Amino acid sequence: MRTKFYPVWIIMQREIRDQLRDWRIIVPIVILTLFFPFLMNFTANQVLDFVEQYGANLLAERFIPFLLMIVGFFPISISLVIALESFAGETERHSIEPLLASPLSDLQLYMGKLLASLVPPVVASYLGVLIYMIGIYRTTSWRPEPSFLILVLVLTFVQALVMVSGAVVVSTQTTSVRAANLLASFIVVPMALLIQGESVIMLWADYDVLWWAVLGQAVLSGLLVRIGVTHFNREELLGREIDILNLRWMWKIFKTEFVGESNTPLEWFTREIPKVLRRLLIPAVMMVIMLVVGAYLGASQVEKLGLPAATFNLDKLQSLDDSILEQFRKIGFFSIGNVATIWLHNLRAAAIAWFLGTFTFAIAGVLVLMLPLTLIGFLAGVAGLSGINPLLFIAAFTLPHGLLEIPAIVLTGAAILQVGASFVTPARGKTIGEVWLRATADWIKVTLVLVIPFFLGAAVLEVFITPRFALLLLGGG
Amino acid sequence: MIETQDLCKSFNDFLAVDRVNLGVPAGRVMALLGPNGAGKTTTVRMLTSVLLPSRGWARVAGYDVVRQANQVRAAVGVLTEQHGLYGRMPADEYLEFFGRVYGMQTRARHLRANELLEQFGLTDDRKRRIGEYSKGMRQKLALARALFHNPPVLLLDEPTSAMDPQSARLVRDSIHTLRSANRTVVICTHNLAEAEELADQIAIIRRGRIIASGTVEELKQRLLGDPEFEVRLAVQVEGQVDLLPSLVIPTTCGPDWLRYRTTDPYSANPAVIQALVARGLPVIQLAQVPRSLEKVYLQAVSASVEAEVNHAD
Numbered sequence: 099m100r101t102k103f104y105p106v107w108i109i110m111q112r113e114i115r116d117q118l119r120d121w122r123i124i125v126p127i128v129i130l131t132l133f134f135p136f137l138m139n140f141t142a143n144q145v146l147d148f149v150e151q152y153g154a155n156l157l158a159e160r161f162i163p164f165l166l167m168i169v170g171f172f173p174i175s176i177s178l179v180i181a182l183e184s185f186a187g188e189t190e191r192h193s194i195e196p197l198l199a200s201p202l203s204d205l206q207l208y209m210g211k212l213l214a215s216l217v218p219p220v221v222a223s224y225l226g227v228l229i230y231m232i233g234i235y236r237t238t239s240w241r242p243e244p245s246f247l248i249l250v251l252v253l254t255f256v257q258a259l260v261m262v263s264g265a266v267v268v269s270t271q272t273t274s275v276r277a278a279n280l281l282a283s284f285i286v287v288p289m290a291l292l293i294q295g296e297s298v299i300m301l302w303a304d305y306d307v308l309w310w311a312v313l314g315q316a317v318l319s320g321l322l323v324r325i326g327v328t329h330f331n332r333e334e335l336l337g338r339e340i341d342i343l344n345l346r347w348m349w350k351i352f353k354t355e356f357v358g359e360s361n362t363p364l365e366w367f368t369r370e371i372p373k374v375l376r377r378l379l380i381p382a383v384m385m386v387i388m389l390v391v392g393a394y395l396g397a398s399q400v401e402k403l404g405l406p407a408a409t410f411n412l413d414k415l416q417s418l419d420d421s422i423l424e425q426f427r428k429i430g431f432f433s434i435g436n437v438a439t440i441w442l443h444n445l446r447a448a449a450i451a452w453f454l455g456t457f458t459f460a461i462a463g464v465l466v467l468m469l470p471l472t473l474i475g476f477l478a479g480v481a482g483l484s485g486i487n488p489l490l491f492i493a494a495f496t497l498p499h500g501l502l503e504i505p506a507i508v509l510t511g512a513a514i515l516q517v518g519a520s521f522v523t524p525a526r527g528k529t530i531g532e533v534w535l536r537a538t539a540d541w542i543k544v545t546l547v548l549v550i551p552f553f554l555g556a557a558v559l560e561v562f563i564t565p566r567f568a569l570l571l572l573g574g575g
Numbered sequence: 576m577i578e579t580q581d582l583c584k585s586f587n588d589f590l591a592v593d594r595v596n597l598g599v600p601a602g603r604v605m606a607l608l609g610p611n612g613a614g615k616t617t618t619v620r621m622l623t624s625v626l627l628p629s630r631g632w633a634r635v636a637g638y639d640v641v642r643q644a645n646q647v648r649a650a651v652g653v654l655t656e657q658h659g660l661y662g663r664m665p666a667d668e669y670l671e672f673f674g675r676v677y678g679m680q681t682r683a684r685h686l687r688a689n690e691l692l693e694q695f696g697l698t699d700d701r702k703r704r705i706g707e708y709s710k711g712m713r714q715k716l717a718l719a720r721a722l723f724h725n726p727p728v729l730l731l732d733e734p735t736s737a738m739d740p741q742s743a744r745l746v747r748d749s750i751h752t753l754r755s756a757n758r759t760v761v762i763c764t765h766n767l768a769e770a771e772e773l774a775d776q777i778a779i780i781r782r783g784r785i786i787a788s789g790t791v792e793e794l795k796q797r798l799l800g801d802p803e804f805e806v807r808l809a810v811q812v813e814g815q816v817d818l819l820p821s822l823v824i825p826t827t828c829g830p831d832w833l834r835y836r837t838t839d840p841y842s843a844n845p846a847v848i849q850a851l852v853a854r855g856l857p858v859i860q861l862a863q864v865p866r867s868l869e870k871v872y873l874q875a876v877s878a879s880v881e882a883e884v885n886h887a888d
Contacts, residue, residue, distance in 0.1 A: 108675045112661075119663040192657035196720065199623040200676045201649040332625050347587045 105202050109210025114218055117180060123218075130173040131222040132229065138165045139233035146238060162240050163250075164300045169230040170254035171293060173222040177258050178285065181215035181265030186278040189335050204330045208266070212323070215262045223254050249305055249312070253296070256315040261285055263322035270330055271530065321459055324522045329530045351532055355539035371547050374540045381512035381519070385464070389507065392468035396475025397488070405480065412477070412491075413484040415572045426565055433561070441557035444503065448510045448549060452517065452541055456534070460518025467511045471504075486572065494571040499560035506552035513541035576601045576728055576759035577622060581631035584617050584783075591617045593783040594631065599776065601727070602757040604750060606764060606774035608872055614783040615763040616656055619730045622761070623651050636728050636759075649677065652726035654734055656763075658717035662706030666697055666716050669705060670723055677724035691719040695745065710737040718746060722753075729753060732763045747773060771868040779875045787875040795866050798874045801836040803864040806847060808832065809857040820850045834864060 117123045142165050146158045188194035197207060227250065234240050242250070264285040265278075272278045292311075299307050358373065360366035426432060447466060455463020474496060478488035496504070520537040521530065528536075577599040584592040592614045599605045607615050620626040622635050624644035633640045636650035661669060667688055674684035692698045695715040705713065714737045721729060734750070735743035750773050753760055764770050770777060771791055778788040787794055795802075801824075808831050812818060816825035816833060823835040823843050837843035840863075848858050 105676065108672070112664075112672050116661060116663055188659075191659060191662075192655070193659035193661055195625070195655045195657070195659050196653065196673070196717075197676075198625045199620075199648055199651065199653045199655070200673070201645045201678070202676060203645065333627065336620065336625065344587065350588075 102206070105206040106210045106213065109197075109202070109207060110214045110217070113184070113211060113214030117214070117218055123176065123180065127173060127176055127218065127222045130176065131226045134172055135169050135226045135230035135233060138169050138230055139237065141165065142234055143237050160301045160303055162234060162238070163242065163246060163303075164297060166227060166230060166242065167250055167253065167296065167300055170223045170227045170250055171257060173226050174219045174254060174258035174261065176222070177215050177219035178261045178265050178282065180219065181212070181262040182269050182278040182282055183275055184211040184215055184266055185269040185335060186272045186275045187269075189273045190275055194335055198332045198335065204332070205327055208270075208327050208330050212262060212266050212326070215266065216258055220255055220258050223258070224251065227251070227254070246305065249308055252312050253308060253315075256312050256319060257289070257293075259319040260315045260322065261289060263319045263326060267322055267326045267329075270326060270335065273335070321522055325530075328522055331529065334529060348531065348535060351535045352539055355536045356543065367547065371543060374543050377540060378509065378512040378516060378544065381515035382508050384515060385467075385508045385511040388464055388468055388511070389471045389504070392472040393475030393478075396472035396477075397479035397482075399476055400479030400483065405483065410477070410480050410484075412481045412486060415481075415484075415486065415568075418569060418572070420569070422569065423565060431561065431565070436561045437554075437557045440560055441554050444506070444553040444557065445550065448506075448545065448553075451510065452514050452538075455514035455518055456538075458518070459521060460515045463514040463518070464511055467507050467514070470507070490571055494568040495564065498563040498567045499556040501556075502552045502559065503556035506549045506556065509544050509552075510541070510549045513537070513544045517541060576603075576637075577605075577633070577635050577761065579622075579631065579633040582618070582621060582628050582633050583630035584614075584621055584626060585629045591783050592621070592628075595780070595783070595785055597778060597785070597788075599759050599761060601759050602754055603775045604754050604760040604762065604773050605776045605778060606762050606770035607778050607780060608764065608767070608770060609780035610876065613780045615780055616732060617783075618780070619653070619732060619761065619763060622647075622728075622730055623653050624648050636726075649724075650727055652721035652724065652729045654718050654721040654729075654731040656732040658713050660705045660708075660713055660717060662704065664705055665702050666692065666705055666708075667701040669716065670719060673720050673723055679724060687723055687725070691722060694749070695719055696742075711739055711742050714738055715742060715746070718749075722749075727758060729758055729760045730763075731760065733766075734762055734764070735766065735769060736764075743769075767868040767872055777868070777871075779872060781876055781879050786879040787871075791868060791871070794868075794871045794875070798871050798878070799866050801838050802840060802866070803834055803836050804840065804844060804847075805832055805834045805860075805862055805864050806851065806858060807860040808851065809859050812856065818851060818854060818856065820846050822846060 142162050145161050149155065149157045149161075185194065188197070202210075231242065265282065268281045268285065269278050272281060292315075296308060296311055299305075299311070357366065358370040360369050430436070451463040451466040453463075454466060455461070474492060477495075478491045481491035482488040517534065517537040520533040523533070577597060579595055579597045582592060582595040582597075583590065595614075595618055597605070597618075607618065609615050617626060621628050621640060622633060624635075624640045624647040627641060635647045638646040638650060640647050664672070670688045670691065671684055674687065679687070688701075689698075692701050695718065697712060697715060697719070700708065700712065705716065708716065714735075718731070718734060721731065731750075735746050738746060747769065750760055750762070754775075760773075762770065762773060774791065776788065776790055777794055779786050779794075787798065789797065803826055804823075811830050812828070812833065813830050814828060816828050819825050819833055819835050820843075823837045823846075826834045826836055828834060835843075835847070844861060848861060851858050
C-alpha cells in the first residue's frame with residue numbers, strides 16, 4: 099500500500115513546493131485567505147448595522163453564514179488555475195516527458211497532480227473560514243452550529259474537488275495552457291451557476307438541500323476522476339493530435355464504427371444491428387429500471403403532495419362516450435399531420451436527450467426520457483384517487499402506442515447511457531473522442547433502424563387507436 | 576538488451592515508424608541517425624514505453640515495452656530532445672526528486688547526486704535555480720537525471736547539441752565509460768562525427784524506415800564501395816593513371832598523386848608501391864582516403880530518395 103501511494107506523495111510534494119515558489123500563485127492565495135475574510139467581516143458588520151435600522155434581523159442572520167460559504171469558496175477558485183496548468187503546463191514546457199518515461203503509473207501521476215492542485219487551495223480556504231469566524235465572533239459573537247460548519251467545510255471541499263477533477267481532465271486533454279483555459283469555460287460556467295444556486299439555498303437556510311448538493315458534487319467529482327484516470331493517455335500528452343479537430347479522421351472513425359464489418363446494407367442490418375443490441379442489453383435493463391422508478395416517483399408524488407381527489411377531474415373519464423371521438427374528428431385529431439407532429443416531437447425529445455446526455459454522463463438525457471413515464475405515473479396516481487384503477491388507466495392511455503414507444507424510449511435511453519458510460523469506461527488505446535464516436539454510432543444505428551420506425555408506428559397508434567382504446571377501457575358510454 | 580521486430584507506430588493515418596528492426600546488445604552504443612521528422616524520437620518513445628507500438632514488438636532490458644511498461648521505464652534512462660527541467664527548482668533537489676521517483680534510497684540518492692554533479696561540473700551551482708542555468712548546464716543536468724538511477728539502458732537524444740567543446744568531450748567520455756560498464760546506449764544525433772566516434776553500430780532512419788544499418792565500416796563498404804587509397808609521389812605524374820598496376824581500379828589523379836580502389840588492400844597496396852618504385856617513381860606516402868560517416872549518411876539518404884522516386888514512377 100505504502101509503495102503504491104508513496105509516489106503520489108512525491109509528485110504532490112514537488113508540485114506544492116513548486117507552487118509555493120511561484121509568487122503568481124502565492125499572492126492571490128494570501129490575499130484571498132487573509133485579506134478577503136477581513137473584507138467580508140467588514141461587509142457583514144455594515145450589512146448588520148444597516149438592516150438593524152429597519153428591524154430586518156432575519157436578513158442579517160442569513161447573511162453571515164452566506165458570507166462564510168463565500169469566504170470558503172474564493173480561495174478554492176485558485177485550484178482551477180493550478181489544476182488547468184497541471185498537465186497542460188508541463189506538456190507545454192516539455193517537463194512532462196521525463197515523468198512519463200519514469201516508472202510512475204498513470205494513476206500515481208494523475209492522483210499526485212490532482213491532490214497537489216487540491217490541497218493548497220483547500221487549506222487556504224479553511225484558513226480563510228477560520229479568520230472570518232474569529233473576526234465575526236469578535237464583533238457580533240456569532241458562532242456557527244457545528245453541523246453547519248461541517249456542511250460549509252464539506253461543501254467547500256467538494257466544490258474544489260469538482261473544479262480540480264474537471265480541470266485536470268481538461269488539462270490531460272490539451273497540450274497547451276491556452277487551450278486548457280479556453281476549455282475551462284465548461285467548468286467555470288456550470289460552477290458559477292452552481293454557486294448561485296447554493297447561495298440562494300444558503301439564504302433560504304434550507305441546509306438539507308445543500309447536503310444533497312454535496313452528495314451530487316461528490317458523485318460528479320468521482321465520475322470526473324474516473325474519466326481522468328480512464329482516459330489519461332501518455333501518447334496524447336506528447337502528441338499534438340488532441341489540439342486539432344480532425345474532421346476527416348472523426349468521419350473515418352465514425353464510418354468504421356457505423357458500417358462495422360458489413361459489406362451490404364442487408365449484411366449491416368443482419369450482423370451489425372444484433373451486435374449493437376447485444377452491447378445495449380445491460381444499459382437497456384438499466385433503462386427499464388429507471389423508467390419503472392420514474393413511474394413510481396410520479397405516482398408517489400400524489401400522496402406526498404396530498405392532492406385532493408378532484409384535482410384533475412379524472413373521474414369524468416368514466417362518463418365519456420363515443421361523442422368524444424366525434425369531437426376529436428372535428429378538431430382534426432385523426433390526421434396524418436397529427437401523426438407527423440407526435441412523431442417529430444418524440445424524435446426531437448430523443449435528440450435532446452442524446453445531446454444533454456453527452457454532456458452529463460447520460461444523467462440529463464435519461465431524466466428527459468424518464469419524464470413522460472413519471473407524468474404517467476403521477477396521472478395514474480391521481481386517477482387512483484378518482485376511483486379509477488391506476489393500472490387500467492396506464493393500460494388505456496399507454497398500452498396501444500406504448501407497445502412501440504416504450505421500447506423505443508428504452509433503446510434510445512440505453513444508447514444514451516452507453517454514450518455517458520463511454521466516458522468513464524476504460525478503452526485501451528482509444529481516446530475519449532474515439533469511444534464517444536463509437537457510442538454515438540451505436541445510438542445513430544439504433545435510432546435509424548429501430549427508434550425512428552417504432553416512434554412512427556407509435557404515433558400512428560397514438561392518433562388512431564389509443565383514443566378509441568382508452569374510451570373502450572375507461573369510458574362509460 | 577534492445578530488440579525490436581517490425582516495430583510500427585502510426586498516428587491516425589500517418590505512419591511515423593515503419594517495420595523497424597533493431598538489435599543492440601549490452602555494452603554497445605548505437606547511433607540512430609536521420610533527418611528531422613524521420614521517426615527517431617517516436618522510436619525512442621516506444622522504447623521507453625511512453626508510446627505504444629501500433630504493430631510489432633520491442634524488448635528493452637529483457638522487458639516487453641507493452642506488457643511490462645513500468646519495468647521498462649525503470650530500466651531506462653532517457654535524455655529527451657527537450658530537456659524539460661523544472662525552472663524554479665535547484666539542481667540537487669531536481670535530482671533528488673527523480674531519485675525518489677525511481678525508488679532510490681536516501682543515502683544512494685545523496686551519493687549519486689554528488690557524484691554526477693561533480694562529474695558534470697555542476698557542484699558549485701547545485702543550489703541555484705535551474706532557470707538560471709545556461710543551455711549547456713541544463714543539458715548536463717538533464718543527462719545527469721538520465722544517468723541518476725544507474726539504468727542498464729540509456730536512450731540519449733542529442734546528448735551534446737547545446738554544449739561547448741569541453742563539455743561535449745566530457746559527455747562523450749561518459750558515454751565511452753557507460754559502454755565499458757556494459758550499458759546499452761542509443762544516441763539520436765545529427766552530429767555525425769560524434770556518432771562515428773561513439774557508435775559501435777549505426778542505423779539510418781528515413782520516413783520511419785531503417786534505410787541502412789550496420790557498423791560504420793560495414794556501411795562505408797556497402798554504400799561507398801571499396802576503400803580508396805592515395806599514393807603521393809616525389810615527382811610530377813600528371814594524368815598518368817596507367818602507372819598503377821592492373822589489379823587496382825584507378826579513380827582520380829593530381830599533379831603528384833594517384834587514387835585507386837581495391838577490394839584487397841593487403842596484397843594490392845604493396846604491389847602498387849612495388850610497381851611505382853620499379854618505374855623509378857619515389858613514393859612519399861600511401862594512405863587510405865578518409866571516408867566520413869557524413870558521406871555514408873548522405874549516400875544512404877539520397878539512395879532512399881532515388882528509390883522512392885523510381886518507385887513512384
